[in-house]
Amino acid sequence: MLDVRAVTKNFGRHTAVQDLSFTVRPGAVTGFLGPNGAGKSTTMRIAVGLTRPDSGRILINGLPYDRLAAPLHEAGVLLDARAVHPRRSAYQHLAVLATTHGIPLRRVDEVLGLVGLSGVAGRRPGGFSLGMSQRLGIAAALLGDPGVVILDEPVNGLDPEGIRWVRTLLRSLAAEGRTVFLSSHLMSEMEMTADRLIVIGRGRLVADVTMAELTAGHQSLEDAYFDLTRDYTLEGESHR
Numbered sequence: 001m002l003d004v005r006a007v008t009k010n011f012g013r014h015t016a017v018q019d020l021s022f023t024v025r026p027g028a029v030t031g032f033l034g035p036n037g038a039g040k041s042t043t044m045r046i047a048v049g050l051t052r053p054d055s056g057r058i059l060i061n062g063l064p065y066d067r068l069a070a071p072l073h074e075a076g077v078l079l080d081a082r083a084v085h086p087r088r089s090a091y092q093h094l095a096v097l098a099t100t101h102g103i104p105l106r107r108v109d110e111v112l113g114l115v116g117l118s119g120v121a122g123r124r125p126g127g128f129s130l131g132m133s134q135r136l137g138i139a140a141a142l143l144g145d146p147g148v149v150i151l152d153e154p155v156n157g158l159d160p161e162g163i164r165w166v167r168t169l170l171r172s173l174a175a176e177g178r179t180v181f182l183s184s185h186l187m188s189e190m191e192m193t194a195d196r197l198i199v200i201g202r203g204r205l206v207a208d209v210t211m212a213e214l215t216a217g218h219q220s221l222e223d224a225y226f227d228l229t230r231d232y233t234l235e236g237e238s239h240r
């Protein structure tokens with residue numbers, strides 16, 4: 001369970017997230033939608049203690065991330081797939097994470113197999129394509145077999161086979177009773193993956209609904225999303 005409680009974050013005079021509250025529940029895939037700059041990444045960074053909110057808090061299974069006894073077991077996170085040590089191999093990157101968190105090294109081989117990177121485990125991720133980096137980031141997120149999975153644009157850069165693989169993976173993680181929370185700008189993909197949606201605009205909650213509720217009366221999630229967020233896009237902003 002991921003509980004966002006009255007979170008506000010300002011960067012100087014700019015408000016990135018404003019009095020935002022919602023709950024992401026286990027056993028479902030919840031999509032996080034919003035136009036560029038809406039505050040999605042900032043919210044996810046606050047959830048894992050990388051950004052400090054000005055007020056409010058985000059709880060993972062009832063506790064702030066920095067108070068979790070086994071953080072990688074409770075929450076797995078993919079925020080920036082390119083943020084890896086340039087001189088470590090993919091295997092070493094995961095092995096360092098595993099050993100510093102008391103996770104057995106056989107789990108490194110398991111997740112490398114799961115994401116399809118076993119054959120390139122000895123290579124440095126600096127030479128990886130964006131899609132390969134995303135797979136490595138997903139491997140790192142799953143390393144601790146976490147109950148909560150938070151992924152910021154996980155299908156960005158993946159090929160069609162990779163996109164389908166992520167969809168199947170996320171659906172099965174949710175079916176196992178895990179909390180799955182992901183952002184994406186790919187509406188057709190989100191429509192096939194998510195059960196619930198949190199939509200934000202300019203840092204505020206716009207909708208907290210099921211997929212069926214949001215798409216009712218619309219041709220597609222894309223249509224429903226455009227209707228809902230028209231006033232929150234950067235283009236909409238420039239016409240105000």
Ligand SMILES: Nc1ncnc2c1ncn2[C@@H]1O[C@H](COP(=O)(O)OP(=O)(O)OP(=O)(O)O)[C@@H](O)[C@H]1O
Pocket residue numbers: 011014015016034035036037038039040041042043
């Ligand atoms: N470290 C920072 N310093 C200053 N401003 C920031 C910082 N991080 C984010 N912002 C600003 O906060 C707002 C929200 O950014 P954020 O990256 O959370 O949005 P987003 O919904 O993830 O956008 P996108 O879909 O483009 O990734 C933006 O206006 C952004 O410029």
